[in-house]
Amino acid sequence: MTMIRSDVLKSLIPVISDQFVVCNIGLPSQELHLLDDQPTNFYMLGTMGLSSSIGLGLALAQKQTIIAIDGDGSVLTNLGTLPTIGNNVADNFILLIIDNGSYGSTGDQPTYAGKKTSLTKVAEACGCDNVIECKAEDTAQVMKDAIASKKQTVIVCKCESGNIPVPNITMDQVVIRDRFMKALEAANA
């Protein structure tokens, strides 16, 4: 079965719809917005690379489980995030790296993660525990198990490169931030 990132996100919706999600810049956020817009989704409209950092900050600051959806290209641009995650364990934090070996939002140029670099091994070497590399079709089950485990987990989902046409997110960014914060505050109350 061949799955691209949008197929992976679609398969994840039943598992993450009621979870707090920070989503990476560009097509991943646009796809998540199209598939399942929720106040519990924080869409990054800019700032490539910081999804995992925002997610870790969120997880360290409060009790709800936080899922950061990132890409292999974005993790490569902020590689320093992995030692910070590995050394500041938040058991309510899950980093999902959708690794399609390409920079999807800019036209599928290849990343080094699609060549010789293994982000799974990098994450392990950086001190991250519970690093799980999985096939695209297994991602939903791996995510379900990670949420249930209540242990900090890094999931590296290997999928195919490719994009579907999706509209831009036109929601005001402060609205995105405000409704996310209100939903999180209510969940923690």
Place this chain on the structure above:
Amino acid sequence: MSIHKQIVTDMVNNNIEFITTVPCKQLGGVIEEAENHPSIMHVPCNKEDEGMGLCAGAFMGGKRSAIIMQNTALGVTLNSLATLIQFYHIPLPMLISYRGELGEPVACQVEMALHTKALLNQMLIPTYHFHKREDAGELDKILKYTFMCNKPVAILTDATFWKGE
């Protein structure tokens, strides 16, 4: 009270609970105070733009945050400041070591010092410069201002300030 303790006390009194840092000789005392303060979560970061992501997340998670960094790193944070901190209206006090000013022993540090205020000005970031020890008396007001207006605010601290001259 030491200047390091005074700065961290002002931060704590303004409900800052999350601080990320990149090491600096001048800011070492403040970083140590932050590390040891029971009501502050200190998470060292590897790069300042990463730190801004951590701070944005902590703020959205209900903890006021701050970053402690050197002015030499201002360049790597410009995109994060514009597209994350400013775009999403996130308050962020930036306590910055202002290397390359009077008393600087390393010539290369002067190069970024020349750009520091110009860059902050270009980014429309409110900027305060602590040169004399008594300048730190404004920190409490600067922090209140930051959390009032939901903007990044820069506090430049130079070598003369840290020497207490």
